[in-house]
Amino acid sequence: xxxxxxxxxxxxxxxxxxxxxxxxxxxxxxxxxxxxxxxxxxxxxxxxxxxxxxxxxxxxxxxxxxxxxxxxxxxxxxxxxxxxxxxxxxxxxxxxxxxxxxxxxxxxxxxxxxxxxxxxxxxxxxxxxxxxxxxxxxxxxxxxxxxxxxxxxxxxxxxxxxxxxxxxxxxxxxxxxxxxxxxxxxxxxxxxxxxxxxxxxxxxxxxxxxxxxxxxxxxxxxxxxxxxxxxxxxxxxxxxxxxxxxxxxxxxxxxxxxxxxxxxxxxxxxxxxxxxxxxxxxxxxxxxxxxxxxxxxxxxxxxxxxxxxxxxxxxxxxxxxxxxxxxxxxxxxxxxxxxxxxxxxxxxxxxxxxxxxxxxxxxxxxxxxxxxxxxxxxx
Numbered sequence: 001x002x003x004x005x006x007x008x009x010x011x012x013x014x015x016x017x018x019x020x021x022x023x024x025x026x027x028x029x030x031x032x033x034x035x036x037x038x039x040x041x042x043x044x045x046x047x048x049x050x051x052x053x054x055x056x057x058x059x060x061x062x063x064x065x066x067x068x069x070x071x072x073x074x075x076x077x078x079x080x081x082x083x084x085x086x087x088x089x090x091x092x093x094x095x096x097x098x099x100x101x102x103x104x105x106x107x108x109x110x111x112x113x114x115x116x117x118x119x120x121x122x123x124x125x126x127x128x129x130x131x132x133x134x135x136x137x138x139x140x141x142x143x144x145x146x147x148x149x150x151x152x153x154x155x156x157x158x159x160x161x162x163x164x165x166x167x168x169x170x171x172x173x174x175x176x177x178x179x180x181x182x183x184x185x186x187x188x189x190x191x192x193x194x195x196x197x198x199x200x201x202x203x204x205x206x207x208x209x210x211x212x213x214x215x216x217x218x219x220x221x222x223x224x225x226x227x228x229x230x231x232x233x234x235x236x237x238x239x240x241x242x243x244x245x246x247x248x249x250x251x252x253x254x255x256x257x258x259x260x261x262x263x264x265x266x267x268x269x270x271x272x273x274x275x276x277x278x279x280x281x282x283x284x285x286x287x288x289x290x291x292x293x294x295x296x297x298x299x300x301x302x303x304x305x306x307x308x309x310x311x312x313x314x315x316x317x318x319x320x321x322x323x324x325x326x327x328x329x330x331x332x333x334x335x336x337x338x339x340x341x342x343x344x345x346x347x348x349x350x351x352x353x354x355x356x357x358x359x360x361x362x363x364x365x366x367x368x369x370x371x372x373x374x375x376x377x378x379x
Contacts, residue, residue, distance in 0.1 A: 035110040038084045039135045040167035042116030047075025049116045051100040054128045056312040058117040079330045080337030086344030119172035120199040136203045159211035166217040172196045213266040214363040218274035219250040227332035231305035272347040272355045281328045296329040297321035307332045
């Protein structure tokens, strides 16, 4: 009897923390939480590209994607869950719904707008992806729905308390890679980076205008030595110019966020140094529990560097490793679920050398005003 009572109290407490409601009295229909809205590219795309007119190059809704967690494949560019999936779990939220999935109509916990292949620039993979500007427009549409169903006061509080998670910029630098003298021709490095970060800044300001205050964002990964980049180079070498460009981007992004913190009222941000953490795992995989850090589990060619995982992107033959958790890379562009969990943990509450000036846990806990309660049926 005592054990049963303790178990009941424990379960009740956990449900309260996670923000779920059960059946019973009317008070059970109310939910307190901080919502999570997700923007960006394939590192965060939960399957939005399943619902747009694109090609398999920008989709991952086929085997063996999702093999470690999702059956059938969800459209995530991984063997399993992504960074935002774990962040939602740590925040006591369910997996955040895919915005373009017509089966989803309730976004009380947030929405995921990310699109594989998307960039800050509208021109990046134009016609095949949902660019960052359009993702912001989708968020604006959702804001209008909230105001119609919740009213202005509750919507203002929901958007103010929410955390906005971003992964963006990488595709803007990967897309132009080719045989040009400069991969960003006709722009200088500085000009091109200024455009990318300028577009990202416009989106941050757009969210701020709608009431958003808390941004979480990652630096761009060390793309120069990505398996897919090495595949197209003599001797499978890294791309030195791309290394310079991504380093410049990350420096300028950090400076811009400091400026925005001073310029925008109430603006807070969490910057996760994904670049360093990826580089560390590629160079010294055993330190982080991996056996292989520079080759893909799923693909073909040297190091699995050909982007052929699943056999639907022009090359039909591919190899799949026996033990996915041994690898940092799942395919030649994307990390495994194990790596995503490690990154999410560091993003959530890593020390200040990794995530600064705040970690995501702090952003979720920080609230300017007391959160209201939202009825799920209102949304």
